[in-house]
Amino acid sequence: MSKPLEILQKYWNHDAFRTPQEEVIASVLSGKDTFVLMPTGGGKSITFQVPAMMMDGICLVISPLIALMKDQVANLHNRGIKAIALTGGIHQDEIIDLLDNCEFGNFKFLYVSPERLQNDWILERIKNLPVNLIAVDEAHCVSQWGHDFRPAYLKISKLKEYFPKIPFLALTASATKRVQEDIIAQLELEKPAVFTKSFARENLAYMVFNVEDKLHLMEQILKKNKQPSIIYVTNRKACTDTVRQLQSLGFSSTYYHGGLSSKEKDNHMKLWMDEKVQIMVATNAFGMGIDKANVKTVLHLHIPPNLENYYQEAGRAGRNGEKAFAVLLTNPSDVIHVESQFLSILSDKAFLNLVFLKLCNYFQIAYGEGIDEKFNFNINHFCTKYSLPIVKVYNALQFLDRQAIINLSQEFSEKITLQFIIPSKEVMRYMSLHKQDEEIILTVLRNNPGIYDSQSIINVSLIAKKSNSDENKVMAILHKLHEKQVIELHAKNNDATITFNEVREDERTINRVAKYLDVQNKLKISQLKSVVDYIKEDKICKNKLLLNYFGETIAKDCGVCSYCISKKKTKTNFAILHEKIIGLLEIQELDSRDIQKLTKYPKDDVIFALQNLLETDSIIVKSNNNYSIKIQK
Structure with a gap:
């Protein structure tokens, strides 16, 4: 059998493990249940990917993050490793084919959401797989005291019945002491080996500045530190507004948020990764799989909702070990504003029920129906139609997503439908006169029977692939056909897709999950208070405050945070x-x-x-x- 380091070198081109990756891998290979708390950027995925490659069979990876699953599967494919992800919105026939591949195709990794494990027939198929390791990513989701609790995680421990001799590996990047203990209990880990890497980042200076003019101080910071930077904001509008302000000051910048198409996200990301622009302005949608070592400054213009998120986002600075800065800018009105706004967007049971009822009506789902149905969704249109507040609705939808009632995929989509409105003979005549368009038109016709009779949904990327063309050319030809009245074309942009995971039962659906709502609201209020305390406390080292929140106690001040710097200043005459x-x-x-x-x-x-x-x-x-x-x- 290959040694862990040989696997690491062969597939990941690394010459050494980071602490404590090698010790975790040894624990897993010995067959022990293992718990790992490793802050963001520590390389958690290596701790299950390497041992899984050393053993016969397939590694079952449970994760709630569709984007992360897709990202990891793509990375494994690029390394020549066979992996599959059962993400939301995949129909039953396709799932059966994918699970057949897992059983008979020598695949090494199967990524599933915890909600998928609640389907009995999927669980039955997984029970027959040669599983060698069960990795539970984002394990804090199993705890009601975690910042992203998902009830579906509570069912994961049932896998112990089917795989009693297979080790469990629970992984998280941020968990308080209380949450750590809850994870071990809820997943029923048996005498687990526990590895916790310190949250301390000696090269990272945590700075909090209370200023009236954020833009002016931001300009000073970015001029002083001209290396790659990230600026986090709370919404899409703030992304574009901040980029516009930065560009007016002479800074090269781009932006990233959930409303961009995949292609736009990739293009903007590449500009920043290739350092053609200095600054990435982003919402919390930015961060998944980001591994840029030389980020000098991570700057938050708005107050984050909890210290778990803040620590992860701030921790994207200074991964090369050089001194870096995590800066949080506030002004006197921020705290008052965020507290009042925060309370106003928390859903109660009545509002949650209203949103779910309107959502079902919006998509014309009848009572007792709707399971596995998938819809394109534009939240602005939905909220305008029913006169509902957008942010509060979004939070309600996120809660329904975490409870597995719906699957909310925030992946920008463009739904293209078309219908030929001239007879087939005229279409043939058009192709004979426009040979350059012929292959794309024929591909559309071959892949969409009935396209003369009604509007048909077009998969532009598939048409491009099968016609040996690209998506831009396909769209250009479709628009030309529309202008020449050969086809009737409709293109509709959507912010997201929604998949219903259950039949519609109105209040019965909401009653079942409402018990979690009150607990989560109280937790969110408590977490926001911790952020406000972190901001307002001006007599304790910021590094000490953060570490204390995550259950670590240190005696020495860090010497580099905003508090420690203020102590060093000479007294003004x-x-x-x-x-x-x-x-x-x-x-x-x-x-x-x-x-x-x-x-x-x-x-x-x-x-x-x-x-x-x-x-x-x-x-x-x-x-x-x-x-x-x-x-x-």
Whole structure:
């Protein structure tokens, strides 16, 4: 049998393991249940992929993240390793074919969502597979105290009955002590080997700045650190607005959010990965599988919902081991705004029931029907139709997704339908006069019987592949045919797809999961409070605060965070600063930013000095926010 390092070198081209990858692999190979807490970027997937390649049979990987499953399967394929993912929206016949491949095709990895394991017939098929390892990714989802609880995870332990001698490997990147203990209990891990890698990042400086002008400080930070950077914002509009502001300041930047098509995401990502632009502005949709070692700065313009998310996003900086910065910018109104907004978008049972009822009506699903039906979905259109608040609806849909009632796939799609509106003889005549279009038109006709009779959905990528063309050319020809009134063409953009995992039962459906809603709402409020405490606390090292949240205690301050830096500053002599400000204002009127630049004192000290001078009537502030000497009468 090959050794772990040989497998790592052969398939992943790495010469050494990171701590504690090798120890985890040894535990798995010895047949022990194993729990791993390894912060983001630590290489968790290697700990199940390498041992699975060393053993006969197939590794069952359970993950809730469709995008991550697809990403890992694609990466394995690129390494010449056979892998399959049973993602949402796949019809039963296709699932049967995929499971046949797993059983008879020498596949090494089968990725499934926990919801798939709730289908008895799928579970029956999996029971017959030669499973050599069961890896539970995002294992914090099994705990009600985790930041992404999914009830379907509670059923995973049932696999112990069918595979009593097969080791379980539970993996998570962020879990408090309470959640760690809950994971081990809920998955029924038997005397597991436990590996927890410290959350400490010695090269990462955590900075929190309370400023009135975020854009100005952001500009200063990015000018000082010109290496690749990520700026996290809360929504799509903020993505494009921030990019526009950055470009006006001379910074090269692009953006990434869930509303982009796969091609747009890839193009924007490549610009940043190839360092043709310095800055990626993104929502939390950005991050899956991102492995760029030289990110210097991760900057949050808005308050994140919990410290688990913040730690993971901030941790994308400095993976090369060099000093890097995780900066969180707030202003005095942020905390008040985020707390009031946060409470206003939490769903109660009545609102959840309303959204589900409207969703079923929107797609015309009859009572007792709808299971496995898949629909394109535009949330803006849905909310406009029923006069519902978008963010609150989105949160309700996410909750329904986590409860496995629906599958919400936030993958941008463009639904193309067309119908030929001239007789087939006329179509043949058109092709004889336009030979350059013939192959694509014939491919459309061959793959869509009935296209003369009604609107048919067109798979543009399939047409492009079968006609040895590309998607842009296919679309160009379809638009030309539409203009020449050969076809009637409809193209509709959608933010997402929704698959119904259950039959419609209205209140009975919601009643079953409502018990989790109250617990999750209380947890979210508690988590937001932890973020606010992290921001407001100005007498404790920021690194200490974060580590303490995740159950680690350290004695020494980090020496590099915003708190530690503030301690090192020499005490300002305000008498001298007052004199300098008076001297400058005797020459001309200035605003606070100009005064700070000219005096070269810290911004907070300048503001404090200006307040003192205003209180003593030494200066005045004008309507244009400029300061000047008060003229004595």
